[in-house]
Amino acid sequence: MSDLKYAYYPGCSLHASAGEYDLSTRELFKKLDIGLTEIPDWFCCGATPAHNVDELLSLSLCAKNLELADAVEGDVAVACASCFSRLKFTQHILEENPAKRKQVEQAIDAPVKLDGKVKHLLEILAKDLGLEKLAASVNKPLAGLKVACYYGCLLTRPTDVPNLDCPEAPTIMERVIEAAGAETVAWSHRLECCGANFTLSRPGVVIQLTNAILDSAKAAGADCIMVGCPLCHGNLDIRQKEIEGVYQTSYNLPVFYLTQLVGLSVGLGADKLGLDAMIVNPTPLLKEKQLL
């Protein structure tokens, strides 16, 4: 086994609507010989609803999760962009603001642990493992597949907190998937918001915003979209048919998690990537490109 070991924080969606992201992450890491141990008893980070109305609660939930993560060897590996953003924000705010830190320590009745590094899966593949090693593991390059890399909001914004890549012109997703042999397209909406959790309260908002994203990817000539967030995935994939109906158009753009596409390139089969869980069927595209 390589030296890379991580404490895995899957987040709630990966245990439900984004099961294929969880499955493909575990299988990909196994294949790349990267250790992944799920943090026992992790709980919800509070996501957007918690910080929206109660920052102290949001910080406390994340601080407690970081404490649980501290008991597992390795940096924290996070799959969901929202969990990633919340955990990193918590570390940042508690380091910068002693008054808030004191309140959080009172709420969790323990000193906060801020030493551990929180990393998104993209960061682990691009930086810790490294693009060269990743490229060396590829045995089925995604040749001819044109991918629109969709960052959404929380992987890169704002400027000083997640620090994954440049907030206005990131390239980390493109670099990862190009290492897997795919082509990437230049498109206008890769950083625009999909409406995220308005999918529950105000789906009309999501339909409008997500339509613009799908439209832009299609116009740029993409075959598919790649994401690193279960909420973006839900909006782009699950609601795609509905959006096509509302706007009387056809996109037929499969929406992959980054771990599914990278997994495909290192030789993992469809059953280990959860391709059958995708709503927009990717099989015709992958067969056409001779990737299945």
Add this chain to the structure above:
Amino acid sequence: MNSKKKMIISQETMDVDFVRKVEALSDTSVRRCFQCGKCSAGCPMATFMEHPPNRVVRLLQLGQWQRILAGRSIWYCASCETCSTRCPNKVHLASIMDALRKLSWDAEGPSKESYVQLANKLFLQNIRTYGRQYEMRLAAVFNVKSGQFLKDMMLGPKLFAKGKLKMFHSKNKNLAEIEKIFSRIEDMRKKGEAL
């Protein structure tokens, strides 16, 4: 001009205490904003708001917070962080929005937007009761409580067939510890130790 739209500003109408509270909660300065409008230009949700982001800050600078809390703007912010990223004067507007929502939430303010607040409330209740989110439960309870029984009904069977909705779910083993976090925060607020 419609007289109802006139804004009268005087020492009496300005509530500076409220602005100070927002600044303390958000750890950012409301006063630094010089109204360049870059936040509203990049805001994906501005079209859904009656006051776009830069105007929310301007109203706040003028102490007119009741106008903000009475509207739907703060609840239509998606927390995408575009405004905070692009502000040339380092006003963390996304955090100001958080602070405003919290103060509105606490006051059970007369907002026009109730669906977003209901969704937030159910989301937080789920953490307290189960430790994690269970999307099917969240969506089902939301539909019942908001009276939209048929919302997204067409998606249900498809998601179920794809294994994306789970009928059964377990509770976290450390639920007692999670409950303690919620109750300690409530205690701290009762004693005035936290906002």
